[in-house]
Amino acid sequence: MSVPVGVELSPPPPGLEEEYQTLFTPDSLRFLHELISKFDEEVDKVLQFRVFRKSKLDLSGELPSFLDRTVHIRTDPSWRVLPVPPRLRRRHVDIGDLAPCDTQRFIRGLLSPAQGIQVDFDDGNCPTYRNQIRGIHNVVKAVHNQFPDVPHISQAPVLMLRPRAWNMVEHNMMVGGKEVPGPLFDFGLLMFHCGKTLFENQSGPFFYLSKVESSMEAKLWNHIFVWTQQKLGLPLACIKATVLIENVLAAFEMEEILYELRDHSAGLNCGIWDYSASFVNKFGHRRAFLLPDRSKYVNMEKRFLRSYMDLLVQTCHRRGALATGGMAALLLPPDPLSDAHREVLATVTRLKLLEIEAGVDGFMVYDLRLIEPMQDLFRLHTRGDNQLNRPSSDVAVTPDDLLSMPSGGVTLYGLKYNIAVGVLFIDAWLSGNGHFFYRGQVEDSATAEISRSQVWQWLRHQTPLEDDSRRVSRRLVGDLIKEVLLELKGGRPSVRATRRLHTAAHLFLEVVLRRDFPEFITTYLHLDHTFLSCHSPGPGEADEHLAKL
Structure with a gap:
């Protein structure tokens, strides 16, 4: 394989x-090289601006x-x-957290x-080299109709491709002597192999x-989209993106x-x-921002979450954009006639009805069995493809509302x-999985965060428990970790x-x-020697490393 000068790529996983x-052809590598070289410095500026804003908030109060x-x-x-194109106008229920490296779930x-699939290389995915290659390759196969007995890409649920966020790097590719930004690696390969066919x-x-923090970052993505469309000979504005307002x-x-x-x-989510x-990330050291259980x-x-959703819906609909809600993480028990099944369905229905009444145009579910009941809920409580023409709320959202x-x-x-969720998430990552199931629902990096x-914030403020006279302390957390284990x-x-x-x-x-709050648990783990050793390309190295722990 011919690799462009300045590019280093790890060999394939066994x-x-x-x-x-299939993925790393001479042409795709040249495209990746140009894409990354063009925008690498801008990515660094975005990350430096995040640090600057956080420092400014800390120093000024x-x-x-x-x-x-x-x-x-x-x-x-x-303005x-x-x-949006016709296929995005009706997205009442998407499947969320679907890591495409899970081939069987992806095919299901x-x-x-469902109207759409959140093809997730971020929160619900553990970005090992193996998972990235298999996941991107599975998307390529789906787009080019290479899965037998699966609907044509024009008829299947629309693919909403979710590359990694700016905080993640790809360890297995270097351009100009630097590990490449994870989102550019994912986006570049997906666009090169799938953009024209889609x-x-x-x-x-x-x-x-994911995890966009400012309009500066949105502007960078816009530059990337324009450059990519021109480079690949695609019409301007054919790429559409939903920004997750997660910060x-x-x-x-x-x-x-x-x-x-x-x-x-394509709107905001x-x-x-x-x-x-x-809130903990930006203000967690301030006692006024202690987030309760x-x-x-x-x-x-x-108030702070309802105001955030109201503002998002108002903003989107005022500008003709779609507003989408979060993901229902609850799993339906297997027996549809059981009380437990009815209770879970009732809980999901109540929570999602709140979002529909707030004006969202769609949301996500993890459990595929929830797709049709939630589509029925939309049909019952809305008219048409979306709620863009619904009368706008006159609620004025203030900074105090958002920060309360x-x-x-x-x-x-x-x-x-x-x-338990934090420990189990790390355990899942060490085994190469980006999500896991616990007490009747799916957990991923969002719930791990x-x-x-x-726990970090309660430790920092030595917060008292409601149950007894104890405060959250190192000893109490250590004792509870032992109980959880x-x-x-x-x-x-x-x-x-067990060792893992x-x-x-x-x-x-x-x-x-x-002492200092790690900004993202995924970044912390992705750069940690334990994770790198567990997922190094060489066969048997993970077992050898874990045996030493």
Whole structure:
């Protein structure tokens, strides 16, 4: 294989040689090289700007607000985003957290009645080299109709491709002596191999953009889209992207984000857990922003989250963009006649009806069995493809609304639950999985973020428990980790799996005890030697490493 000068690429993982050869052709590598070389410095500037804004908030003690320098964008009533293509106008129920490296689940999603699939290389995916190659190759196969007995790409659920966020790098490719940005690696390969075919079949290319923090980042993505379309000979504005508003700072720049992407926008999305975790990320050391037990006191009915959703819907619909809600993580019990099944369905219905009544145009579910009941819910409570023509709410959302922390304390149950989710997520990552199932629902990096964030913050403020006179302390967290390990390791299939669970517990404790808050748990794990050793290309090295732990 001819590799461009300045490009270094790891060899294929064992068993994926054919997929590797399909993806990494001389032409695709030249395209990746040009894409990354063109935008690498801008990516660095975006990440440096994040650090600058966080430092400025910390040093000044100020709080975010709507920007004075962009008031002209917010007050100009004339601009709109371009209308989305027909296949994006009705997206009532998408499948969320679908990591395409899981071939069988990906095929089940393609066969499902969902309007769309969040093809997830981010929150629900563990970005090992093996997973990235298999996942991207599976998307290529789906787009080029190479899965037998699966609908043509023009008839299957629309693919909403979600590359990694800016905080992630691809360890297995270097350009100009630097590891490449993960999102450019994913986006570049997906566009090179799938962009033209998706466009010709009026089925894309469509993307989700994760963890965007500012309109500066939206502007960068817009530049990337324009350059890519020109490079690949595609019409301008054929790429459409939904931006996930997962950060409290981005909530104050929703209109500006839409404005920067107005030719390429498919709308905005809100999700409860990453957004809530961002409060700890940005303000967690301030006692005024102590976030109470999420299992008891944090939900979309609370002022700070309801205001965020109301503002997102208002902003999108005022500018002709679609507004989508979060993902239902609950799993339906297998027996449809059981009380447990009815209770879960009733809970999901109640929570999703709140989003529909707030004006969202669609949302996601993880359990494929929830697709049709939730589509029925949309048909019952809305008219048409979306809610763009619904009368706009006259609620004025203020900075105080967005920054108002819910009242409530910390429970022993909530602390232990957060510890269990954090440990199990790290354990899943060490085994190459980006999500896992726990107590009747799917958990991924979003719930891991809020879980470890809360434990870190409660430790930092020595928060008292509601249950008794104890405060959250290093000793209490350590004791609860031991309890969690005893409960979890009974079902471990091997000594190696038990060792991995103990390694995960040590890493979790390391994360929550750090003096400074690690910005993203995925970044922390992705750069950690344990993860790198467990997923190095050489066969047998993971077993050897874990045996030493």
